[in-house]
Amino acid sequence: MTYETVAEVDPAVADALEGERRRQNETLSMIASENHVSEAVMEAQSSELTNNYAEGYPGERYYAGCEHADEVEELAIERAKELWGAEHVNVQPHSGSQANMSVYLATLEPGDKILSLDLTHGGHLSHGHPANFAGKTYEVEQYEVDEETGYIDYEGLAEKAEEFEPDIVVSGYSAYPREVEWERVQDIAESVDAYHLADIAHITGLVAAGVHESPVGVADFVTGSTHKTIRAGRGGIVMCDEEHADDIDAAVFPGAQGGPAMHNIAGKAVGFGEALSPEFEAYAEQTVANAKALAEQLQDHGFSLVSGGTDNHLLLVDLRPSHPDTPGKDVESALESAGIVLNANTVPGETRSAFNPSGVRIGTPGVTTRGFTESTCREVADLIARVVDDPHDEETVSAVAARVDELTDEYGLYE
Structure with missing residues (x-):
């Protein structure tokens, strides 16, 4: 994809877009919520459907001229049903957060109760943080992971549910490196009605490929993002049984948003189609294998990992035991200077500010898309350790950056 036309009309924007392509090509994206979609997905997202207004649903639009929008949305829905085995799918949410908002709108009244995982323990803003719409609209209590093991404290969750009597229990997380026991959470939710x-959101692709247990058919509602481990058009998705279909659809539109972003839904359709291939299952398996290799190698360097490792695509490093005087933002900044892009992150039992926390979150979806295997990820762990051990040494950072340049040249991305 080139930006020749943009350059003719708006050189400043074209320069920024070209700069972003170079940045992605020349750095290693290890932010757990990021990935690199195919040229086909990007082409679909830049299609003429960006001009189309398609309020409503296929066959029931509020505007004329939606016959091709209907075709695209129906393809996205049918492919999603095949990928995740859901009875009903809504592909219109603009994001995973808006997918969550739709479930709340379909099931709750203002002031009702949400029980979710604490943000510093791996939860997400849209699960009820006080700065988010969910926390402002509903009464929220939160459960935690066991700080010693790093695993969800399911007994504590059950006790909290019995005490709080929530209207909805939220599982699924933003920074949790282990498998989730969906049926156990479902039993707890049912026990308090x-x-x-x-x-x-993070594991849509891993669930679709069967490398992580699925909550579809277990939980009452399943939401997710469509641009992380699944590599489809940017946005969200809601899945549920047919009994909740009408309520969910009404909550998405007109409840939470207006017209759908049909160009992004086209990207979802293409990405879902790609995910139905055998190659995608191999990709998902490699993503998890790479995360495990990265985790093991970092542990060999003396780093402490929350829960002691990972079962999925991400790992959470608690810097306090090995580097007590080095906060996460310092690590994030030094590694970015070396071409390795990840994010500072809170850890269970956080003792610093969320703006400069004690950990970093590292993911493997992006580098796996490049073609990295376990051996490459072990080398990346070595590079990360070199920088974290001496984040202010320019010679070290430069040497690591030079090796990152070699790796990005060898494992190319976008032409």
């Missing part, structure tokens, strides 16, 4: 929302 609550709904169960499973948010698989």
Whole structure:
């Protein structure tokens, strides 16, 4: 994809877009929520559907001229049903957060109760943080992971549910490196007569490929993002049984948003189609294998990992035991200077500010898309350790950056 036309009309924007392509090509994206979509997905997202207004649903639009929008949305829905085995799918949410908002709108009244994982323990803003719409609209209590093991404290969750009597229990997380016991959470929710929302934003692709247990058919509602491990058009998705279909559809539109972003839904359709291939299953398996290799190698360098490792695409490093005087933002900045892009992150039992926390979150979806295998990820762990051990040494950072340049040249991305 080139930006020749943009350059003729708006050189400043074209320069920024070209700069972003170079940045992605020349750095290693290890932000757990990021990935690199195919040229086909990007082409679909830049199609003429960006001009189309398609309020409503296929066959029931509020505007004329939607016959091709209907075709695209129906393809996205049918492919999603095949990928995740859901009875009903809504592909219109603009994001995973808006997918969550739709479930809340379909099931709750203002002031009702949400029980979700604390943000510093791996939860997400849209699960009820006080700065988010969910926390402002509903009464929220939060459960935690066991700080010693790093695993979800399911007994504590059950006790909290019995005490709080929530209307909905939220599972699925933003920074949790282990498998989720969906049926156990469902049993807890049912025991207090609550709904169960499973948010698989990070692991949509892993669930689709069968390398992570699925909550579809277990939880009452399943939401997710469509641009992380699944590599489809940017946005969100809601899945549920047919009994909740009408309520969910009404909550998405007109409840949470207006017209759907049909160009992004085209990207979802293409990405879902790609995910139905055998190659995608191999990709998902490699993503998890790469995360495990990265985790093991970092542990060999003396780093402490929350829960002691990973079962999925991400790992959470607690810097306090090995580098007590080095906060996460310092690590994030030094590694970015070396061409390795990840994010500072809170850890269970956080003792610093969320703006400069004690950990970093590292993911493998992007580098796996490049073609990295376990051996490459072990080398990346070595490079990360070199920088974290001496983040202010320019010679070290430069040497690591030179090796990153070699790796990005060898494992190319976009032409």
